[in-house]
Amino acid sequence: MCCILNIEARVINHNINKNNNTDTQLLQQILSYVNESVAPCDDFYQYACGKWHEGQQLNSYNEIVGMLDHRVNERLVTLLEQLEQRKLQPDSLEAKMLSFYRTCRQSTNVQRYSKHYLELVPPNAQITWPQFVNSSSHWAANKFHWLETLARLRRYGMNNVLFKLDAQPALKNSSSYVLMLDRPNFESSTQRLRVLRITNLMLQSMGYKGSQYELARSVAKLELTVRELAERTAIYDAPPGNYEELSLAQLELYVGGKWRKYLELLLEQRIPANYKLYAYNVDYLVGLMRLLADWDAKVLASYLMLRFVQHLQFETMDSDERIECAQDVRRNMELAANWLYAEHFLPHEQLQPMQAAQQQLFEQLRAQFLLQLNSNRLQLSTEQRQLLREKILNISLNIGNMPQVANRQQFVRQFYADLQLIDNQDYALNHLRLLEFRTRRWFEQLQQPASATNYFYISDSETAYSSSPYFMLRQNVVILPYGILQSPIWAQDSHDIFKYSLFGFMLAHELMHGFESQGLLYDTHGNFNKLGVQISQSSSYADSVSCLLQNETDYVQEREADIAGIRLAYDLYFGLNSHFNQSQVSFTQLPLKQLFFLNVAQFFCGNAKSDSFVDHDSDELRLRQMLINFTPFAEAFGCQQDRDKMHPADKCQLW
Numbered sequence: 001m002c003c004i005l006n007i008e009a010r011v012i013n014h015n016i017n018k019n020n021n022t023d024t025q026l027l028q029q030i031l032s033y034v035n036e037s038v039a040p041c042d043d044f045y046q047y048a049c050g051k052w053h054e055g056q057q058l059n060s061y062n063e064i065v066g067m068l069d070h071r072v073n074e075r076l077v078t079l080l081e082q083l084e085q086r087k088l089q090p091d092s093l094e095a096k097m098l099s100f101y102r103t104c105r106q107s108t109n110v111q112r113y114s115k116h117y118l119e120l121v122p123p124n125a126q127i128t129w130p131q132f133v134n135s136s137s138h139w140a141a142n143k144f145h146w147l148e149t150l151a152r153l154r155r156y157g158m159n160n161v162l163f164k165l166d167a168q169p170a171l172k173n174s175s176s177y178v179l180m181l182d183r184p185n186f187e188s189s190t191q192r193l194r195v196l197r198i199t200n201l202m203l204q205s206m207g208y209k210g211s212q213y214e215l216a217r218s219v220a221k222l223e224l225t226v227r228e229l230a231e232r233t234a235i236y237d238a239p240p241g242n243y244e245e246l247s248l249a250q251l252e253l254y255v256g257g258k259w260r261k262y263l264e265l266l267l268e269q270r271i272p273a274n275y276k277l278y279a280y281n282v283d284y285l286v287g288l289m290r291l292l293a294d295w296d297a298k299v300l301a302s303y304l305m306l307r308f309v310q311h312l313q314f315e316t317m318d319s320d321e322r323i324e325c326a327q328d329v330r331r332n333m334e335l336a337a338n339w340l341y342a343e344h345f346l347p348h349e350q351l352q353p354m355q356a357a358q359q360q361l362f363e364q365l366r367a368q369f370l371l372q373l374n375s376n377r378l379q380l381s382t383e384q385r386q387l388l389r390e391k392i393l394n395i396s397l398n399i400g401n402m403p404q405v406a407n408r409q410q411f412v413r414q415f416y417a418d419l420q421l422i423d424n425q426d427y428a429l430n431h432l433r434l435l436e437f438r439t440r441r442w443f444e445q446l447q448q449p450a451s452a453t454n455y456f457y458i459s460d461s462e463t464a465y466s467s468s469p470y471f472m473l474r475q476n477v478v479i480l481p482y483g484i485l486q487s488p489i490w491a492q493d494s495h496d497i498f499k500y501s502l503f504g505f506m507l508a509h510e511l512m513h514g515f516e517s518q519g520l521l522y523d524t525h526g527n528f529n530k531l532g533v534q535i536s537q538s539s540s541y542a543d544s545v546s547c548l549l550q551n552e553t554d555y556v557q558e559r560e561a562d563i564a565g566i567r568l569a570y571d572l573y574f575g576l577n578s579h580f581n582q583s584q585v586s587f588t589q590l591p592l593k594q595l596f597f598l599n600v601a602q603f604f605c606g607n608a609k610s611d612s613f614v615d616h617d618s619d620e621l622r623l624r625q626m627l628i629n630f631t632p633f634a635e636a637f638g639c640q641q642d643r644d645k646m647h648p649a650d651k652c653q654l655w
C-alpha cells in the first residue's frame with residue numbers, strides 16, 4: 001500500500017513540478033523583458049518591452065509572432081527533409097510539396113530572374129514583351145491588347161492594376177460568390193510603381209535596351225494620369241451597396257472593352273453575354289477606356305510588365321535557404337503545409353485538449369460580450385441588440401484554417417489533385433504554376449462556394465505564412481493558425497493567467513472585429529444589413545469612434561478591436577461574473593492583474609521600425625492607445641489620474 005501511495009505521490013509531485021516549471025519559465029521570460037528603470041505609469045511600452053531587444057539581436061524575426069513562425073518553418077524543414085529520405089508516390093501530396101521545396105533549394109539564380117518569368121508569361125500568344133525583340137521598332141504594337149494581357153496576368157494573382165476584379169461573397173448573400181469590378185487603389189507602396197530610380201534598375205535587369213530613364217518616366221506618367229482619373233471619379237464614402245449590377249453585354253456597351261473575352265481568358269471557359277457582375281465606380285471605368293485608347297502601346301505594355309514583376313517580387317522569398325524554402329512551401333501550398341504540420345506536430349491526443357480549452361475560452365468570451373450587450377451602454381434598441389446577439393452566437397472558431405470534414409487527408413489530396421509541378425529546378429516555372437493554381441481555386445468559388453463545414457480560407461501568401469489569427473468578416477469565422485498554439489502564447493499546462501491574458505486578448509480582438517464600425521455592417525450570415533449600418537451610425541457609437549480618433553489613425557477598426565478586446569478579455573478574468581480564482585499565485589509576488597497586463601503588452605514588443613507596420617498602427621502606439629483608455633490598467637499599477645501619462649482622465653470606451 002505504502003508504495004502505491006508513494007508512487008502516486010511522486011506522480012502528483014511530478015505534475016505539480018511540471019506546472020510550476022512552465023509557470024516559472026513563462027514568468028521568467030516575461031520579467032526578463034521588463035525594464036524596471038522606466039515607470040509603468042509613464043510609458044508602459046518601454047517598461048514591458050524595454051529589454052526585449054537584449055538576446056534577440058541574432059534572430060531573423062522581430063516580434064513574438066515572427067518567432068513562432070520561425071519555429072513552424074524550422075519544423076517544416078525537418079519534415080520536408082525527412083520526406084526526402086522516403087519513397088513517395090510520384091503524384092502524392094507529399095511528393096508535390098517536396099518537389100517545390102527541392103526546386104526552391106536547387107534552382108539557379110537565372111531561373112528566378114524576372115526576365116525568366118517574363119519569357120514564360122508573354123503579353124499574349126503572338127507577341128513577346130517589347131524589350132525582347134531585337135529592335136523595339138519591330139515590336140508589333142497592333143497585336144497588343146492591354147485588357148487581354150491583364151486577364152493573363154490576373155491568372156497569376158495580379159490584381160489592382162488599372163482596375164480591380166475579384167470574386168467575393170455577394171453583399172446580401174454571403175454564401176454565393178459574385179464578380180466585383182472596381183477602380184484600383186494606390187495607397188500602399190505595393191499598389192503602385194516604385195520610385196523612378198528603382199523602376200529604371202528593374203528595366204535594366206529585364207534586358208530593356210533603350211533609354212531606361214525615358215521609359216521609366218513615361219510609365220510613371222501613365223500611372224499618375226490613371227491615379228488622377230481614379231481620384232477625380234471616385235465616389236467617396238460610398239456604402240458597400242453602391243454598385244451597379246451589369247451583364248457583360250451591358251458593361252461592354254456602357255464602358256467599352258472586350259470584357260467577355262477578358263473573363264473567358266481568366267476563367268478558361270465560355271461565359272454567356274448575360275453573365276452579371278457588380279461594377280463600382282463605373283465612371284472611372286468609362287474614363288479609363290477612353291484614356292488608354294490612344295496611349296502609346298509600348299509604354300502601356302511596359303507598365304503592365306513592371307507591375308507584374310513587382311507582384312512577383314512580393315510573392316517570393318528570393319532565397320534558396322532551408323528556412324525560406326520551407327516558408328515558400330507554406331505560402332504557396334498552405335492547406336498542404338498545415339495538414340502536414342498538424343499530422344506530425346499536433347497529434348490528436350495533443351491537439352484535442354488544446355482545442356477543447358480554446359473553444360471553451362471562446363464560449364466564455366462570447367458569454368462575456370452578451371453581458372456587455374445586456375448592460376446596453378450604447379442604448380441600442382431591442383431589435384438592434386437582437387441582431388448583435390444572434391451574430392455573436394453564430395461566430396465560430398477554426399483552428400488551423402482547416403475544413404471541418406471527416407476525412408481531412410482525402411480532402412487535402414483532392415484539393416491538390418490537379419496540381420502538376422515539374423520535377424526540375426526551374427523555380428519560375430513551378431512558382432507560376434502554383435500562383436495559377438491558387439487563382440483557379442479561388443475563382444472556382446463562383447460555382448462552388450464552401451459550405452460552413454468545409455470552409456477554409458484560400459489565403460493570399462502573406463496570410464498563409466503568418467501565425468497571426470484573423471477574422472473572416474463575411475463568414476463570421478475566427479481563424480487561428482496552428483503556429484499560434486505554442487508557448488509563450490499558449491502553454492497547455494500553464495496557469496490560467498497566462499492563457500487567458502495574451503491568448504484571451506488575441507481571441508477577443510478578433511471576435512470584436514465583428515462588432516467594430518466595419519464589422520457591424522454585416523449580420524449573423526455575413527450579409528450586409530441596414531440595421532447594422534444604423535448601429536454604426538448611431539450617435540452613441542459614432543461618439544465612441546470619434547473619441548478614439550482624437551489621436552489620429554488610419555486604422556480605426558483595429559483600434560476599436562483593441563479597445564473592445566482588452567475590456568472583454570479582462571472582464572472575463574477579473575469582472576463581477578468571473579469564475580476564475582483571483583487568489584495570489586505561488587510562483588510570483590506580482591499581482592495577477594499586473595501579470596495580465598504585462599503578458600498582453602509583450603505581444604507588442606519588437607524591433608520593427610515604426611514605419612514598417614502594415615494595416616496597423618505601430619505596436620507601441622497600439623498598446624498605449626489601448627491602455628490609456630482602460631481604467632483597470634491604471635488601477636492595477638496605481639497610476640495617478642492626469643498626473644501620469646498612462647492615465648488621462650478622459651477615456652474612450654466602445655461597448
Ligand SMILES: [Zn+2]
Nearest residue numbers: 509513558561
Ligand atoms: Zn485586427
